[in-house]
Amino acid sequence: MAATLDKLLKEGCSQHYDEETNRQILVVNLFSLVGISLTLSLGIVALVGKNYPLAFSLLTASFLFIVSRKIQSIFSNSVGRLLAMYLLTGCLMALMSFLVVTGGRANTGPLWIYIVPPVAMFFGGFRRGLGVMAGFTLLIVILLFFPDDYLLLTHYSYEFKTRLIYSFLTVTFLSAFYEYSRQKTYETAKELSRQFKQQALHDPLTHLPNRRGIQQQIEQELSRMTRHGRPISIVIVDVDHFKNINDTYGHDNGDVVLTKISEIFRKWIRRQDSVGRWGGEEFIFVLPETPETNGKLLADKVRSALEGTFINIQGNDIQVTASFGVCEINKEITLDRALRQADKALYQAKKEGRNCVVAANACDD
Numbered sequence: 001m002a003a004t005l006d007k008l009l010k011e012g013c014s015q016h017y018d019e020e021t022n023r024q025i026l027v028v029n030l031f032s033l034v035g036i037s038l039t040l041s042l043g044i045v046a047l048v049g050k051n052y053p054l055a056f057s058l059l060t061a062s063f064l065f066i067v068s069r070k071i072q073s074i075f076s077n078s079v080g081r082l083l084a085m086y087l088l089t090g091c092l093m094a095l096m097s098f099l100v101v102t103g104g105r106a107n108t109g110p111l112w113i114y115i116v117p118p119v120a121m122f123f124g125g126f127r128r129g130l131g132v133m134a135g136f137t138l139l140i141v142i143l144l145f146f147p148d149d150y151l152l153l154t155h156y157s158y159e160f161k162t163r164l165i166y167s168f169l170t171v172t173f174l175s176a177f178y179e180y181s182r183q184k185t186y187e188t189a190k191e192l193s194r195q196f197k198q199q200a201l202h203d204p205l206t207h208l209p210n211r212r213g214i215q216q217q218i219e220q221e222l223s224r225m226t227r228h229g230r231p232i233s234i235v236i237v238d239v240d241h242f243k244n245i246n247d248t249y250g251h252d253n254g255d256v257v258l259t260k261i262s263e264i265f266r267k268w269i270r271r272q273d274s275v276g277r278w279g280g281e282e283f284i285f286v287l288p289e290t291p292e293t294n295g296k297l298l299a300d301k302v303r304s305a306l307e308g309t310f311i312n313i314q315g316n317d318i319q320v321t322a323s324f325g326v327c328e329i330n331k332e333i334t335l336d337r338a339l340r341q342a343d344k345a346l347y348q349a350k351k352e353g354r355n356c357v358v359a360a361n362a363c364d365d
């Protein structure tokens with residue numbers, strides 16, 4: 001029983017949707033289930049009591065609740081969800097107006113209108129919910145206070161009508177306030193989670209993707225490569241004699257140099273390429289759809305840009321160079337192997353005197 005109820009409530013929810021979307025689906029399911037049970041049972045009671053207009057309205061509402069549930073499960077997208085929500089809210093408001101006009105059973109019909117504010121806020125969120133509530137309140141006020149009870153099929157005392165509207169406005173205000181706070185808390189939590197994610201995947205000094213961040217980007221490029229088959233090149237870069245810079249100008253200025261280098265790299269790689277901080281004074285480029293020969297050409301362009309840019313530290317223009325190891329990832333060469341080979345090529349570039357680019361296929365075995 002509990003498992004069936006859980007299944008009915010979560011129908012249409014998915015781990016691919018964000019929390020807010022799943023919440024909306026759940027609320028539509030919950031509301032339509034409660035709506036179906038209530039309107040169906042009250043409709044049958046009205047039918048047995050030969051109150052045919054009430055029975056007809058309740059059973060029609062019950063049918064529309066079923067339809068909205070079906071719409072949501074058939075069109076499992078945002079349009080389907082929105083349609084289901086509009087249908088549920090519209091149907092609920094029509095039913096409530098009917099109960100106000102006729103009085104329902106023993107004039108207790110208006111007591112049900114308090115359901116509308118929380119439902120409108122749940123479905124529409126703060127802004128849209130407030131708009132819906134303004135329209136609905138206006139409609140109820142017109143129905144209740146039209147001169148000579150012209151729009152009513154029953155009679156309510158003036159005191160009853162005014163208290164009904166006051167208490168209804170209070171519930172509306174509280175529901176709107178609750179929804180506003182809930183929405184704000186959700187947005188703050190979302191923003192915090194975005195910031196944590198950003199921090200976890202980025203290097204705080206250079207703001208480049210860190211090792212984990214760039215590994216994620218490589219994974220994405222790898223799945224793209226599996227589809228179209230074009231190779232990726234990776235380039236591992238190590239700043240030359242960086243220890244000297246630290247020793248001469250201090251660690252803080254060393255950090256400034258690393259930041260400037262990352263800016264130069266970002267400027268000189270192509271729009272489709274990525275650069276990350278691989279660790280310490282090492283960087284990595286990921287060059288999608290690039291064979292090793294082209295990767296080597298690009299690395300050489302960046303190398304010469306770095307060599308030609310003087311970095312000002314404590315009034316001194318210093319020249320910084322780096323060594324580059326390039327390797328291609330393709331169907332035969334896996335990522336791990338490519339990383340090892342790029343490292344080997346980098347080592348060779350250091351051996352060859354630094355400030356140069358070596359491709360893995362030109363490496364000594």
Ligand SMILES: Nc1nc2c(ncn2[C@@H]2O[C@H](COP(=O)(O)OP(=O)(O)OP(=O)(O)O)[C@@H](O)[C@H]2O)c(=O)[nH]1
Nearest residue numbers: 238239240241242243244246251252254255280281
């Ligand atoms: N300022 C600063 N220095 C760092 C950072 N990470 C690593 N280093 C320094 O980078 C230096 C790397 O030195 P080595 O590995 O000896 O290499 P190198 O001096 O660059 O010489 P080659 O690589 O052989 O050209 C070390 O002194 C590290 O302390 C950092 O985040 N900031």
